[in-house]
Amino acid sequence: MQGMWITMLNFCRPKITEQYPENRGKNQMFDRFRGELTMPHNAKNEHKCTACGLCQSACPNGTITVVSKQITTEDGKTKKALDKHLYDIGSCTFCDLCRQSCNFNALAWSQNFEHAVFTRSTLVKQFNKPGSKVEEKKVATPASAPTVKKEESGKNTEETNTQQS
Ligand code: SF4
Ligand code: SF4
Numbered sequence: 001m002q003g004m005w006i007t008m009l010n011f012c013r014p015k016i017t018e019q020y021p022e023n024r025g026k027n028q029m030f031d032r033f034r035g036e037l038t039m040p041h042n043a044k045n046e047h048k049c050t051a052c053g054l055c056q057s058a059c060p061n062g063t064i065t066v067v068s069k070q071i072t073t074e075d076g077k078t079k080k081a082l083d084k085h086l087y088d089i090g091s092c093t094f095c096d097l098c099r100q101s102c103n104f105n106a107l108a109w110s111q112n113f114e115h116a117v118f119t120r121s122t123l124v125k126q127f128n129k130p131g132s133k134v135e136e137k138k139v140a141t142p143a144s145a146p147t148v149k150k151e152e153s154g155k156n157t158e159e160t161n162t163q164q165s
Contacts, residue, residue: 029111034094037087038110039127046135047128048106051082058101063092082128089115090123 018027029035041047051068069083099107117123 029113033111033113034096034109035111035113036089036109036115037092037094037098037127038108039085039106040108041129041132042135045129045132047082047132048104048135049082049085049128050104050106050134051080051085052103054101054103055098055107058097060095060097061091061093063088064098081134085127086124087127088124090120 020027039047039049049066051066053066053068056064056066065084065086065088066082067084067086068080070078071081072078096109099109115123
């Protein structure tokens with residue numbers, strides 16, 4: 001009798017099964033869902049990747065390949081920049097080690113879970129968009145830098161500016 005009662009109770013409960021693919025485009029995955037690794041770009045086509053290669057080293061499967069290049073800045077200095085950031089979703093185990101190893105917060109998970117393709121080569125994606133570049137760091141000017149009071153024992157108080165590097 002108790003079993004019958006539980007059966008009837010569950011029969012009347014609202015159904016929570018997702019009707020996929022009928023609800024395609026409307027279904028919402030939970031916030032922490034790791035669907036696909038991405039590299040977010042801002043409105044100015046800038047990303048945060050400095051081509052340091054830490055994510056490539058952290059990945060246990062060789063899923064990520066970071067190709068860097070040397071560029072010359074406006075002030076004539078040579079610096080390392082991202083050429084290609086390649087991600088092979090076919091070998092990704094969604095472990096998140098790459099994103100956690102990134103000191104620049106350049107990687108993020110999207111909620112896209114539809115990865116089926118007809119050819120393997122299309123599983124390899126280039127993250128940095130054509131013409132994109134790394135976001136410029138905002139360096140505090142001496143005028144805007146915070147003022148720190150430096151005290152010397154028995155002498156006058158001196159004010160110095162600190163600069164963020
Ligand atoms: S995504 Fe992050 S860890 Fe990977 S190369 Fe770019 S800055 Fe380095
Ligand atoms: S989630 Fe894991 S397997 Fe996938 S690219 Fe990142 S480190 Fe590699």
